[in-house]
Amino acid sequence: MNELIDKLKGEIIEQLNLEDIEPEDIDAADPLFGDGLGLDSIDALELIVLLEKEYGLKIDDPKKGKEIFHSINTLAEYIQKNQ
Amino acid sequence: MKTTNIYINGMACISPQESLDKSQFLEVAIEHTGNQLSCIEPKYKDFIPPMQARRMSRILKMCNVAAQISLKDAGVEKPDAIEIATGLGCMADSEKFLKSIIDNGEEMLTPTAFIQSTHNTIGGQLALALGVNNQNFTFSHNDLSFEHALLDSLMLIRENEARNVLLGGADEITENTHIIKEKLGLLKMNAGSNFDILTDETSGTIEGEGASFFVLSPDKANSCYGKLTDLSFGYKPTDMADLEKGIIKLLSKHNLKIEDLSLVISGYNGDQQNDEIFKTLGARLFKSTPQAYYKHLCGDYMTSSAFSLWLAARIMKEQKIPKIINLNEIGQGPINHIFIHNQASNNNHSFILLSKC
Structure with missing residues (x-):
């Protein structure tokens, strides 16, 4: 799990071009949107593409998106359960 | 207007x-x-x-x-x-x-x-x-x-x-x-x-x-670089005389003659065919006017004329022509009017006249 979390941190930094942010700066439990990393709706689209491209996972129920993308931890859990 | x-x-x-x-x-x-x-x-x-x-x-x-x-x-x-x-x-x-x-x-x-x-x-x-x-x-x-x-x-x-x-x-x-x-x-x-x-x-x-x-x-600030006196276009001039006539006509609109120009900045880009027009104008109409070029400094791109306006405005404010842009050795006096001429393949010409604030 920790390996997956570290991998996700690196992928998110690269995909979202988060300048000046290192993987160790991100707390896996912090919210990705709003107060945490401060991501927005365009980032959400980027993350959906990342999930599909890198892990072959599609989110069929959009209502679950908020829960899945809450934090790196929740995202990693979703990947582990569904891959 | x-x-x-x-x-x-x-x-x-x-x-x-x-x-x-x-x-x-x-x-x-x-x-x-x-x-x-x-x-x-x-x-x-x-x-x-x-x-x-x-x-x-x-x-x-x-x-x-x-x-x-x-x-x-x-x-x-x-x-x-x-x-x-x-x-x-x-x-x-x-x-x-x-x-x-x-x-x-x-x-x-x-x-x-x-x-x-x-x-x-x-x-x-x-x-x-x-x-x-x-x-x-x-x-x-x-x-x-x-x-x-x-x-x-x-x-x-x-x-x-x-x-x-x-x-x-x-x-x-x-x-x-x-x-x-x-x-x-x-x-x-x-x-x-x-x-x-x-x-x-x-x-x-x-x-x-x-x-x-x-x-x-329209409000002149203390920071003013120059006054945009005119902007004009020329499309496919029939010959050099036609082009020259257009430039003279543009200047006369503002009661100016070629001799009143303190500097002419031309869009030479190093392409022999393109530059022939500037060379001919430089040797005829502007033969007694200080001349300059600029694309050796910024390169050629579709909006490089914006660089030429920046260059002209800075010259006007500082009343100084950088040596690196000089095309001829004609001495510089007070800089009151700068004429900028750009063109591509002799199809579209543009002329900007910048004057002192």
């Missing part, structure tokens, strides 16, 4: 030269080798918050910084209108998006490159950053893009629709457009120093890039 004095009250230019440096004016010109002149870029972190900058391509960052500095220079917080000129728009993001379409078999396309790839992204981003909800136009008319944005700015002010207009001209070099230009034979294939473009007798030019921004207003 009404005759209203229009002033350049602020400006900033990012180019392959140290053009943001106000402490010197092309005293140390930067030499580049090859057919590509890339910009000397500022530290973006000093101007743009990282969370905003992360989605911006180079051209967007350059424009954002040049716009910020020019507005500050003019003492204007929020302009009444934004007028942008760009020949190729946000080409880096266009290329990125097209490449992802190919790489991913037209599936799983990411939104950022798509959103940022349009020509009017520059104007849109500036409007968001500055909170400007008024007129926001982008002009993409090949080599006349900047002149058309300038014309619209002048009309806006003359029609009393705006008092402070943020005008910018920008284009960027990208890997693929550079390759395409080389394949089309538009660029010199064995280019040496950018300072040698006029003695290099091969065809083609050297590619450049840049972002030049201006704040125009």
